[in-house]
Amino acid sequence: MKKANRVLLTLKYLFLIIASFISVFPFFWMVISATNNAREVNAGKLTFGTHFAENLGNLFHSGLNFGPALGNSALIAAITTVLALLISSVAGYGFEIFRNKVRDRVFNILLLSMMVPFCALMIPLYRMFSAAGKAGFTGIGLNTMFSVIVPYICTAFLIFFFRQNTKSFPKDILEAARIDGLNEMKIFTHMYMPVMKSTYAAGAIITFMTSWNNYLWTLVALQDPQKRTVPLILSAMGSSYTPDYGMIMTGIVIATLPTGFLFFMMQKHFVAGMIGSVK
Amino acid sequence: MSGNPNTVAKQRQNQPNRHSLEKRLNRWGWIFVSLSIVLITIFVFIPMIGALIMSFQTGKGVNMHFGGLTNYIRLFHDQTVGKALGNTFVYLIFQVPVMLILALIISVLLNDKNLKGRTFFRVAIFLPCITSLVSYSLIMKSIFSNDGIFNQMLANIGLSPIMWTTDPFWAKVLIIISITWRWTGYNMIFYLSGMQNIEPSIYEAAEIDGANFLQKLTHMTIPLLKPIILFTTITSTIGTLQLFDEVQNITQGGPANGTITISQYIYNLCFKYTPNFGYAAAVAFIVVALTMLLSIIQMKVGGKENQ
Numbered sequence: 327m328k329k330a331n332r333v334l335l336t337l338k339y340l341f342l343i344i345a346s347f348i349s350v351f352p353f354f355w356m357v358i359s360a361t362n363n364a365r366e367v368n369a370g371k372l373t374f375g376t377h378f379a380e381n382l383g384n385l386f387h388s389g390l391n392f393g394p395a396l397g398n399s400a401l402i403a404a405i406t407t408v409l410a411l412l413i414s415s416v417a418g419y420g421f422e423i424f425r426n427k428v429r430d431r432v433f434n435i436l437l438l439s440m441m442v443p444f445c446a447l448m449i450p451l452y453r454m455f456s457a458a459g460k461a462g463f464t465g466i467g468l469n470t471m472f473s474v475i476v477p478y479i480c481t482a483f484l485i486f487f488f489r490q491n492t493k494s495f496p497k498d499i500l501e502a503a504r505i506d507g508l509n510e511m512k513i514f515t516h517m518y519m520p521v522m523k524s525t526y527a528a529g530a531i532i533t534f535m536t537s538w539n540n541y542l543w544t545l546v547a548l549q550d551p552q553k554r555t556v557p558l559i560l561s562a563m564g565s566s567y568t569p570d571y572g573m574i575m576t577g578i579v580i581a582t583l584p585t586g587f588l589f590f591m592m593q594k595h596f597v598a599g600m601i602g603s604v605k
Numbered sequence: 606m607s608g609n610p611n612t613v614a615k616q617r618q619n620q621p622n623r624h625s626l627e628k629r630l631n632r633w634g635w636i637f638v639s640l641s642i643v644l645i646t647i648f649v650f651i652p653m654i655g656a657l658i659m660s661f662q663t664g665k666g667v668n669m670h671f672g673g674l675t676n677y678i679r680l681f682h683d684q685t686v687g688k689a690l691g692n693t694f695v696y697l698i699f700q701v702p703v704m705l706i707l708a709l710i711i712s713v714l715l716n717d718k719n720l721k722g723r724t725f726f727r728v729a730i731f732l733p734c735i736t737s738l739v740s741y742s743l744i745m746k747s748i749f750s751n752d753g754i755f756n757q758m759l760a761n762i763g764l765s766p767i768m769w770t771t772d773p774f775w776a777k778v779l780i781i782i783s784i785t786w787r788w789t790g791y792n793m794i795f796y797l798s799g800m801q802n803i804e805p806s807i808y809e810a811a812e813i814d815g816a817n818f819l820q821k822l823t824h825m826t827i828p829l830l831k832p833i834i835l836f837t838t839i840t841s842t843i844g845t846l847q848l849f850d851e852v853q854n855i856t857q858g859g860p861a862n863g864t865i866t867i868s869q870y871i872y873n874l875c876f877k878y879t880p881n882f883g884y885a886a887a888v889a890f891i892v893v894a895l896t897m898l899l900s901i902i903q904m905k906v907g908g909k910e911n912q
Contacts, residue, residue, distance in 0.1 A: 420637025450655035539737030
């Protein structure tokens with residue numbers, strides 16, 4: 327009986343160690359390869375090399391605009407995050423401060439938008455922005471930051487996330503503030519926002535990550551090489567006939583740094599943002 | 606009207622007040638939600654209707670005219686649609702269950718308070734979630750390329766290399782391995798947080814009654830986690846139906862459309878070949894229909910067993 331238990335325990339640890347190894351190995355491979363040149367990566371070199379600086383140089387001088395892409399990605403993700411948080415938290419609060427039947431029904435309709443597959447929206451959105459550009463509104467047409475930001479500044483997921491968290495907001499504070507004559511706008515900016523800090527943090531992480539990593543819509547909307555974002559550049563490098571994996575892995579390391587940083591610095595909020603919708 | 610003059614007076618004082626507060630809050634509520642309603646309408650609901658209308662139009666590029674059911678009829682004769690649907694079902698039938706079962710097993714093991722190195726295992730297995738879909742796809746592509754590190758390791762132990770990207774069967778396996786790598790930890794987090802909400806006393810009671818590990822799992826943990834299992838099944842299904850980034854970056858849909866997905870075919874129809882937006886919209890409605898159908902089935906099945 328005791329022996330069987332020990333075997334079981336060993337199997338358990340063995341399983342978890344193998345699972346962890348498989349999960350971590352590609353990261354190891356990515357970091358190692360970033361320090362090796364293309365030939366060494368292809369040869370399967372598993373030790374640190376001396377080509378990191380060279381890869382970095384190639385990456386930024388490859389003619390693929392990796393530097394500007396970093397700026398584009400950061401700006402797009404930052405603007406999207408700020409706007410999405412503001413708009414969605416206002417709505418999440420609005421759905422919860424006073425509930426009536428009509429508004430609950432509207433909320434359910436908004437939730438339906440989460441079920442709509444993006445591949446169905448992609449074509450009409452493309453034509454919409456293309457038409458705006460052709461009609462002379464070049465600032466809001468294709469190949470603009472506007473076109474990649476604005477479809478993401480309001481998502482049913484984030485509204486839902488804020489509404490769920492608003493439910494646990496101490497209601498008597500609100501009552502007291504109303505009796506004191508504060509209007510809802512003031513209550514929102516002076517009381518709701520500070521109290522809900524951790525909800526904002528979690529929402530910010532998930533929104534930033536989604537935007538930073540967005541691929542399909544940016545691929546469609548940003549065809550001008552100058553306007554491209556990091557995932558588009560990486561993808562273009564990877565699809566070349568003889569990909570330089572040393573350089574690509576260096577790019578991937580840089581692209582993963584912000585999300586890795588968010589994860590290790592704010593693990594609690596990171597996880598809260600990811601599982602936010604099942605509470 | 607006769608009654609206690611005091612109460613009447615009180616009611617007179619209170620009612621209009623409460624009423625006006627409700628009215629005011631209601632008005633503020635509408636103001637607060639209005640921008641979101643407008644934005645979601647413009648960027649989801651109107652395009653959705655636009656796509657539906659487009660799916661009944663034919664023509665190349667911008668010259669489109671009403672074509673009735675032409676696009677939908679063409680769907681049935683299109684071999685690429687058949688291939689894309691077939692591949693998607695392969696991913697659905699194999700990848701989703703394997704990933705969810707793995708995530709469940711890992712969560713059960715990690716939920717044990719006596720386990721050493723819990724945090725390490727949890728962080729390690731969750732780590733793939735921090736990579737972007739494009740990034741991890743390229744990492745997988747390099748590991749599993751025909752002369753890549755994985756095949757070299759196979760050669761080291763005396764096995765013949767696997768043609769991951771040029772053999773349609775192994776290319777699908779590669780896509781399945783990749784997605785499982787990226788999303789198992791993500792689903793694990795949901796299960797773990799669900800398990801934390803289960804009262805430990807229930808397990809203690811079961812242990813006193815002599816329940817073993819397997820009994821506790823099948824009779825307690827899984828039924829209690831049913832809503833979360835249902836949720837992860839639905840999100841994974843929707844994700845698989847919309848699969849694009851991985852296939853586009855690992856195999857480009859090849860070899861010979863052996864891994865192509867519906868989203869990728871839609872993309873190709875619009876931006877790779879001569880644009881045919883009408884037909885692409887009709888293909889997109891397969892995904893819409895499947896998403897609705899599979900979600901309803903899963904909710905029905907999950908709901909029924911719940912009772």
